Amino acid sequence: DIVMTQTPLSLSVTPGQPASISCKSSQSLLHSDGKTYLYWYLQKPGQSPQLLIYGVSNRLSGVPDRFSGSGSGTDFTLKISRVEAEDVGVYYCMQSLQLPLFTFGPGTKVDIK
Amino acid sequence: QITLKETGPTLVNPTQTLTLTCTFSGFSLSTSEVGVGWIRQPPGKALEWLALIYGNDNKRYSPSLKSRLTITKDTSKNQVVLTMTNMDPVDTATYFCAHRRTAAGATGAFDIWGQGTMVTVSS
Numbered sequence: 001d002i003v004m005t006q007t008p009l010s011l012s013v014t015p016g017q018p019a020s021i022s023c024k025s026s027q028s029l030l031h032s033d034g035k036t037y038l039y040w041y042l043q044k045p046g047q048s049p050q051l052l053i054y055g056v057s058n059r060l061s062g063v064p065d066r067f068s069g070s071g072s073g074t075d076f077t078l079k080i081s082r083v084e085a086e087d088v089g090v091y092y093c094m095q096s097l098q099l100p101l102f103t104f105g106p107g108t109k110v111d112i113k
Numbered sequence: 114q115i116t117l118k119e120t121g122p123t124l125v126n127p128t129q130t131l132t133l134t135c136t137f138s139g140f141s142l143s144t145s146e147v148g149v150g151w152i153r154q155p156p157g158k159a160l161e162w163l164a165l166i167y168g169n170d171n172k173r174y175s176p177s178l179k180s181r182l183t184i185t186k187d188t189s190k191n192q193v194v195l196t197m198t199n200m201d202p203v204d205t206a207t208y209f210c211a212h213r214r215t216a217a218g219a220t221g222a223f224d225i226w227g228q229g230t231m232v233t234v235s236s
Contacts, residue, residue, distance in 0.1 A: 001176075037221065048227065050226070051224045054221060092160055094222070102162035102165075103162070105159070
């Protein structure tokens with residue numbers, strides 16, 4: 001089974017400053033079809049998770065461009081160029097390449113200093 | 114506009130069977146490219162995927178819970194039902210259902226989620 005890890009597990013950021021979250025998978029998420037099945041979600045306090053990034057680096061329509069995803073193979077990063085108060089919550093990476101079909105990382109809690 | 118809503122009991126006794134219903138709108142669960150999944154989240158913990166059903170009735174289960182889970186759909190009612198047998202206090206969690214589309218150009222992710230329903234397992 002693919003195991004997803006995230007670092008750090010907690011992050012306190014000053015508004016306007018950048019933030020970066022790392023996600024690593026125990027196996028490559030590159031499929032033979034050329035796609036990489038890695039996603040990023042944000043779960044704001046008291047809310048359901050919302051999809052931010054799919055396919056490593058594609059922002060969902062409506063997601064601010066201060067969010068960006070990058071990486072390949074087993075190492076991935078979510079960056080927020082300038083953190084805003086509304087960005088607080090728990091960020092999860094998720095893979096959908098191998099069984100279990102969908103595996104989430106442990107989450108990274110982001111709050112504002 | 115796609116929406117999903119989970120309904121079911123808020124409290125179940127240990128060893129009982131849990132039945133949750135996801136009622137959705139804004140899409141049809143009738144093709145192999147559209148699916149509805151279930152994901153749960155124990156209080157203060159991470160997300161865990163449970164099961165997924167596609168419009169062609171193809172089903173997938175988490176290997177660790179497969180023996181306890183059954184997922185079905187009622188296309189005429191726009192509903193997906195998840196049953197989980199032999200409930201235990203460790204199954205206490207918020208249970209979410211979510212939409213997934215795998216067609217060309219789609220995200221392939223669980224892109225729209227319900228609000229979730231909290232289930233407590235206790236005697």
